[in-house]
Amino acid sequence: MSPETRFGATLVVSLALWFTSLRAILDGELDFATGCLRYAVALGVAWLAVAGIDRLVSGYVASAVDTTGTRPPAEVDAETPRRRAADRAPAMAHARTDGGGEEDGGEGEDPPEAA
Numbered sequence: 001m002s003p004e005t006r007f008g009a010t011l012v013v014s015l016a017l018w019f020t021s022l023r024a025i026l027d028g029e030l031d032f033a034t035g036c037l038r039y040a041v042a043l044g045v046a047w048l049a050v051a052g053i054d055r056l057v058s059g060y061v062a063s064a065v066d067t068t069g070t071r072p073p074a075e076v077d078a079e080t081p082r083r084r085a086a087d088r089a090p091a092m093a094h095a096r097t098d099g100g101g102e103e104d105g106g107e108g109e110d111p112p113e114a115a
Contacts, residue, residue, distance in 0.1 A: 003086045004028035014039065 001009075015022075020037040024030035 006050055006054055009111070010043070010046045010050045013050060014043040017042035017046060 018035075018039045021030060021035050025032060025035040084104075
């Protein structure tokens with residue numbers, strides 16, 4: 001999250017937390033100095049909350065790595081064999097249809113017929 005977005009979110013959350021105190025100040029039920037102190041506390045709580053959520057989300061984004069074992073498209077060169085969309089569909093369609101055995105039904109074999 002960019003610093004500007006983090007600051008904006010912190011400001012909005014702190015104002016939302018402080019809104020009841022603002023209404024009390026405007027109605028004359030709360031002293032101005034006490035209201036300012038409450039806003040400082042609300043700003044601190046909002047800053048900690050937004051920073052924690054940002055850190056949590058950034059950690060998940062950083063750990064989201066390609067675990068498929070394939071190389072990213074930038075590393076694919078002209079010598080790398082390409083796959084057609086039709087090549088993937090049959091292998092996926094009859095994987096484990098017989099309830100066990102090899103994953104793709106064996107080399108060159110058709111999947112067993114359903115009775």
